[in-house]
Amino acid sequence: MLEITPVRSLQEASHAHEPHLGTQQRLNAALAAVEARMVEVVNSDVTVLRDASRHIITSGGKRIRPRLVFLSYLALGGDDELATVDVAAAVELVHTASVVHDDINDHGIMRRGRPSVNSIWGRTFALLTGDFLFTKVYELMAPFGDLNVSLAEGTVALVEGETLQAAAVKDGNFSRAVYYDIIARKTAALFRSAADMGAQLAKGTHEQVEALRHFGFNVGLAFQIIDDVLDIVGDEAKLGKTAHIDIEQGRGFSVAHGGEGEALMDSVKSRMLEGDTIEQAKAQAQALVNVAITHLDVLPESDAKDELIALALSTIDREL
């Protein structure tokens, strides 16, 4: 589900908004348009900004946030998903900017199977590339009025979450409550904004928008928990980023099972690899996905709704 199926013909792509096309085809065409838009918007005669931005953008990623925008839009009856491409590109660029800055702070060497921006261009240019991506979000979103409130909310939370994480590592204060607060802000809030914006673009009712916000938020929590588990058990080849860097930085799911305020940095790795802890993490992620799907009850049945459910399930069905 998280793989991008190639668009079967150019004609299909250029008519992606036509209602006779299947949801999956429309989604793929819209996602292809997002890729093109991101590459286009970071163009600059300042070549290092252009090249570093395109390096990280074209290295892939699951594009789960743009998928949330499009599927939320389609599930509420939106019929021109290509008109939502800039918003989907913007939310993905927020995530991309945070990834570039994250790799500076964590000294990440690999990202998505390629050298990180940091390791190719150095710290100064990586910092400026992240800033550039943030400013391009701002440029993309300028025409979208009140949607900016939603994306700003998710973006502020993301930076707060990253900061809470760095502070928790520094202070050795990694309780379960702190862990949930961190992942709620650094990941789930932006998932919520993505679903929210798609729903608003489709002019959903208040109840529908709220349902999709809750859906996005819970899927985001589950996604991050599984991501942290994968960081523990995965290897470099599979994940394409510096393995175990998250553990070395003292974060990750199982840390949340330590006592309140306990400094766990040294013992984190072995404890994380206890099977029952990973099973617990998976069970919690499963519960969050169940909650997410329940929130969709108020939505009419549709292919897009089914795709949202599949997306939610795919977050916990990654190779562990």
Add this chain to the structure above:
Amino acid sequence: MLEITPVRSLQEASHAHEPHLGTQQRLNAALAAVEARMVEVVNSDVTVLRDASRHIITSGGKRIRPRLVFLSYLALGGDDELATVDVAAAVELVHTASVVHDDINDHGIMRRGRPSVNSIWGRTFALLTGDFLFTKVYELMAPFGDLNVSLAEGTVALVEGETLQAAAVKDGNFSRAVYYDIIARKTAALFRSAADMGAQLAKGTHEQVEALRHFGFNVGLAFQIIDDVLDIVGDEAKLGKTAHIDIEQGRGFSVAHGGEGEALMDSVKSRMLEGDTIEQAKAQAQALVNVAITHLDVLPESDAKDELIALALSTIDREL
């Protein structure tokens, strides 16, 4: 002109938009409101973001960008400058975010007479504080529709200018043309946005808005040239930031007088201190201020226009 005169009474401050108050009083009340708004908007339960943001905000600064917003607004007949406070706060926060990130890249220890965010909280939190300030700009500007296009333009240019500067240092390519390109983007573009947004908020004609954009741009160029000269001849006590750091980083006005592509890093300092080079720089800044003021010819006479002229002159009338 660049000193903030204390507001004489609370009553005056709360009635700052009443037209019978003098322009200077209205400006001071609006600037006080900007200070309060910036302190308020960076509130967060993530204490390091709140504290680091307030540290840099409350350390002062000339607030020349908010002044440009207010005076452009007043000069075109705007009568409720307190309604423009959020825009003025946003443009100042763009500048503040760039300053925090700049001090990371330049290893700046002092800023505005205080230790830099970087030197107190360290690199990781300084990076996140800068990101946080950028996201708060976004939050503040969400209600302002098309003005976001203008501020995004200035912000993108700022990041491009900082990057061009870092690239020029790295490549030893500091020609006069490169220098002007750098200062146009990193400083003058945001000055232009500030004046532009003030003019747009006052619903100026196309001709008036264009005039104020050119005014802001030229004042910004002059301001940066004099800033660079001050960086060369000033001492730590006067400037309140790590003296000569800009020179050590290989930037600054006189570098622009080197040959195309010439690597000047080692000989920069002595050459910059040649009197005639500094005199040349001052002469060029003076010429730019003259051009700026000429652009105001299309504006009706008013106290606010006189204040804009005084602001332009003040940028070159700093102690050298």
